[in-house]
Amino acid sequence: MEFPRHLKQTDPAFNETFKIKNANEPLIQAFNQKPHSLAEIRALLTQITGKEIPASTEISIPFETDFGKNITIGKECFINKNAMFDDLGGISIGDRCLIGPNATLVTINHVRAVNKRWDLHLGAIHIESDVWLGANVTVLPGVTIGKGAIIGANSLVNKDIPPRTLAVGSPAKVIKQVEPDAD
Template sequence: MTTSEFLEYMNSGRQVTAENDVHQAMHRLSQDAIRITMEINSRYHTPEEINALMSELVGEPVEVGLFPPFNTDCGKNIHLGKGVFINSGCKFQDQGGIYIGDGALIGHNTVLATLNHGLLPEERHDLIPKPIHIGKNVWIGSNSTILPGVTIGDNAVIGAGSVVTKNIPENMIAVGCPAKVIRSILDQTQI
């Protein structure tokens, strides 16, 4: 299975049964991602070197700010806009697709998870991919977790330590576990 065939399958949202061709391709891509992220994380790199390694990881040219360490278990289904900043300790599980808009800020130790497992015991090793969409100029606070299928609208702010289980509209501040919208960023009366 080629990388493009793998991505087409994963982006369809269909369940991945354990040990099929898609699952095997996932393991192959994981090894490549481990190799590249180990290089990113093993020693100092200039910003230009980081961008070259991240471009190799995602399979297309990118210009991002990244403070290592950074981990992902695939890499090929990460889509980064211009001016994205990823702080240290972030973990991206991108098989289901991660789309990050221009100017987004991803805080320390953020986890973006795009896979669920089947709930039935006989399907527990199966994987269910769902993409994460993060809009332009979103700020995700440190130690947050964004779960499969979530969309965060442009300019939204996610408070530190939040677990985002549902979509967050644009221009909103959401905090907590599970994250709940507390107000608009445009409401200056509560500042």
């Protein structure tokens, strides 16, 4: 289900999000409550996201998502423990991406006005192929991380990161280029 970039509490789609969220919560709980084989993990995540999770992709538990239906994950990815995907605005992850433990991808922001705080601004996150997010990285709404980029541990990504660059800090800043075959 596609949602507009701005979702008001009075919009019919706002209530639809909670129906989908509530339907997915028992699946997420079952997913995280006990050990599963890699095949079982992919099958459960396919059910949660509504999209096939490639056999070459590995996702460690626990894994959290608040919505689930707006996540797309490429081939040969590894998502480490305690990842949190706040995906109402959409999250796409390219092929061969590495996502470190405790990574948080957030696609929702609230309106600043006190009387409209329940209204939402949505911004898709696009992680292109061959990206590596270090441990405890947070990516905010509307960000694209370019192909082959590396985001250092504990970084906060609040703007687009160009391809083949290393970015670190809070907010993340590009500090150097990454060679395609560098060690």
